[in-house]
Amino acid sequence: MTTSTTSRCALLCWQFDLTWSLFEYHLERLDAGDFLWEPAAHCWTVRRGADGAWVPDWAETEPDPVPVPTIGWLSWHIGWWWSVTIDHAEGRRPRERTEVSPPGDGKAAIEWLRGLRTAWTAVLERFTEEDLDAIAPFPWGRDPEHTVAHMAAWVNAELMKNATEIGQLRLLRAASAT
Numbered sequence: 001m002t003t004s005t006t007s008r009c010a011l012l013c014w015q016f017d018l019t020w021s022l023f024e025y026h027l028e029r030l031d032a033g034d035f036l037w038e039p040a041a042h043c044w045t046v047r048r049g050a051d052g053a054w055v056p057d058w059a060e061t062e063p064d065p066v067p068v069p070t071i072g073w074l075s076w077h078i079g080w081w082w083s084v085t086i087d088h089a090e091g092r093r094p095r096e097r098t099e100v101s102p103p104g105d106g107k108a109a110i111e112w113l114r115g116l117r118t119a120w121t122a123v124l125e126r127f128t129e130e131d132l133d134a135i136a137p138f139p140w141g142r143d144p145e146h147t148v149a150h151m152a153a154w155v156n157a158e159l160m161k162n163a164t165e166i167g168q169l170r171l172l173r174a175a176s177a178t
Contacts, residue, residue: 023163042068074166
């Protein structure tokens with residue numbers, strides 16, 4: 001019997017590629033109206049400010065009940081945590097939440113997410129096995145129990161969760177229109 005070993009770096013890249021392919025299924029099918037569709041009265045979304053820039057709904061303390069996010073809000077949320085994770089992984093000063101502006105709805109948001117995919121793929125491909133053993137700078141605040149490998153796995157899991165939420169909202173909107 002032949003046994004092969006897969007490096008953690010290769011496994012994380014494979015997991016990310018699988019997650020992204022599932023996300024891409026929904027990204028390819030989104031239309032501009034999907035982004036701001038509010039499936040319930042209690043929603044978080046992105047809105048144009050007085051200056052024309054898109055601003056996400058936000059509260060410092062999570063409300064109870066938690067608002068249902070729109071696809072526009074989820075797109076910003078992905079972009080926010082992913083941008084900050086990439087900043088940490090590349091040794092840059094991480095941006096504050098308010099410094100990560102959503103591009104709005106439609107094609108601009110999709111292209112933003114695809115650009116983040118490209119940036120994250122480059123980060124993953126640069127990681128060595130030794131890099132993965134270092135203490136994660138984010139999102140656990142350098143807790144020695146969490147390594148860069150944990151951070152990369154968290155990104156993959158967080159993306160899978162948010163992609164699922166976007167897919168479900170897309171399907172609900174399509175079903176409600178019929």
